[in-house]
Amino acid sequence: xxxxxxxxxxxxxxxxxxxxxxxxxxxxxxxxxxxxxxxxxxxxxxxxxxxxxxxxxxxxxxxxxxxxxxxxxxxxxxxxxxxxxxxxxxxxxxxxxxxxxxxxxxxxxxxxxxxxxxxxxxxx
Amino acid sequence: xxxxxxxxxxxxxxxxxxxxxxxxxxxxxxxxxxxxxxxxxxxxxxxxxxxxxxxxxxxxxxxxxxxxxxxxxxxxxxxxxxxxxxxxxxxxxxxxxxxxxxxxxxxxxxxxxxxxxxxxxxxxxxxxxxxxxxxxxxxxxxxxxxxxxxxxxxxxxxxxxxxxxxxxxxxxxxxxxxxxxxxxxxxxxxxxxxxxxxxxxxxxxxxxxxxxxxxxxxxxxxxxxxxxxxxxxxxxxxxxxxx
Numbered sequence: 001x002x003x004x005x006x007x008x009x010x011x012x013x014x015x016x017x018x019x020x021x022x023x024x025x026x027x028x029x030x031x032x033x034x035x036x037x038x039x040x041x042x043x044x045x046x047x048x049x050x051x052x053x054x055x056x057x058x059x060x061x062x063x064x065x066x067x068x069x070x071x072x073x074x075x076x077x078x079x080x081x082x083x084x085x086x087x088x089x090x091x092x093x094x095x096x097x098x099x100x101x102x103x104x105x106x107x108x109x110x111x112x113x114x115x116x117x118x119x120x121x122x123x124x
Numbered sequence: 125x126x127x128x129x130x131x132x133x134x135x136x137x138x139x140x141x142x143x144x145x146x147x148x149x150x151x152x153x154x155x156x157x158x159x160x161x162x163x164x165x166x167x168x169x170x171x172x173x174x175x176x177x178x179x180x181x182x183x184x185x186x187x188x189x190x191x192x193x194x195x196x197x198x199x200x201x202x203x204x205x206x207x208x209x210x211x212x213x214x215x216x217x218x219x220x221x222x223x224x225x226x227x228x229x230x231x232x233x234x235x236x237x238x239x240x241x242x243x244x245x246x247x248x249x250x251x252x253x254x255x256x257x258x259x260x261x262x263x264x265x266x267x268x269x270x271x272x273x274x275x276x277x278x279x280x281x282x283x284x285x286x287x288x289x290x291x292x293x294x295x296x297x298x299x300x301x302x303x304x305x306x307x308x309x310x311x312x313x314x315x316x317x318x319x320x321x322x323x324x325x326x327x328x329x330x331x332x333x334x335x336x337x338x339x340x341x342x343x344x345x346x347x348x349x350x351x352x353x354x355x356x357x358x359x360x361x362x363x364x365x366x367x
Contacts (some may be wrong), residue, residue, distance in 0.1 A: 023237070041227060045223070061362050074356050076347075086167065
């Protein structure tokens with residue numbers, strides 16, 4: 001009897017372990033994030049609709065973009081519930097792209113100056 | 125007998141996992157799978173998505189480079205993508221609708237994953253199909269947008285009447301690659317939905333190209349891909365249409 005009970009206990013534990021592999025969360029959190037993404041998308045659309053310009057436009061666009069991206073990755077893709085090892089392996093490498101971004105911007109500025117000198121002043 | 129009992133030799137119990145930075149070192153150096161509590165298929169999908177991130181970033185950064193370096197004026201996306209509805213010209217309205225559709229499809233996908241792990245076949249099937257329908261309508265709207273741009277505005281990959289020639293090539297390259305991702309996603313959503321309703325995942329029937337047993341993890345893995353497609357659109361919407 002005690003043996004059977006022990007087995008049952010082990011079985012329950014096994015079930016729990018199998019359970020831990022999947023990501024299960026209440027449906028409410030998905031609906032809330034869904035609503036939040038709608039609000040953020042509307043906000044970024046309104047930035048264009050009301051013709052915000054200059055640094056304010058850039059600031060708002062980037063903030064809304066990163067907020068939406070963060071919510072999708074964290075909640076919809078379950079990243080906030082994963083272990084740190086996976087989180088770092090996935091989220092850190094794309095930060096390298098900042099280097100490519102910087103190189104691209106430098107090169108673009110240089111090309112623009114060169115083109116301005118040779119094309120716009122007719123010095124060809 | 126008593127001596128052997130004193131030494132902890134119970135190999136059935138897994139050792140407790142360390143947290144924080146120690147956890148990272150422990151997980152990577154433990155000569156087992158590095159990503160604990162994650163099925164291997166899911167880890168592989170994440171790694172694929174990282175590589176896809178680099179592809180889309182390369183497109184977006186090259187787009188930034190050509191846009192910053194051109195001396196011609198860049199066509200104003202707000203006007204190019206405006207639609208006349210009810211006699212009024214509304215800027216970017218089609219793109220805004222497409223954005224809401226894709227976000228909604230992400231919402232239904234997330235719920236499909238939840239119902240999948242609850243083994244609720246019916247709800248998972250319905251939500252997967254709704255997600256696929258949202259995705260298909262997104263592709264349809266994109267086809268409409270491309271047609272309008274090519275036929276009415278005269279945009280070509282090598283030039284357009286509104287300004288910088290690079291506009292066309294950057295636009296077709298970036299949205300075309302994203303649309304391809306959405307189309308492939310729709311096909312896979314339908315395949316997963318059929319597997320769910322047929323009960324393949326309950327009976328652990330192996331997949332078409334693999335001997336591995338099917339289970340509801342594939343719904344979550346499908347979800348990761350689909351959310352990524354939505355994620356890329358967030359960046360395209362902000363950087364291409366709103367810049």
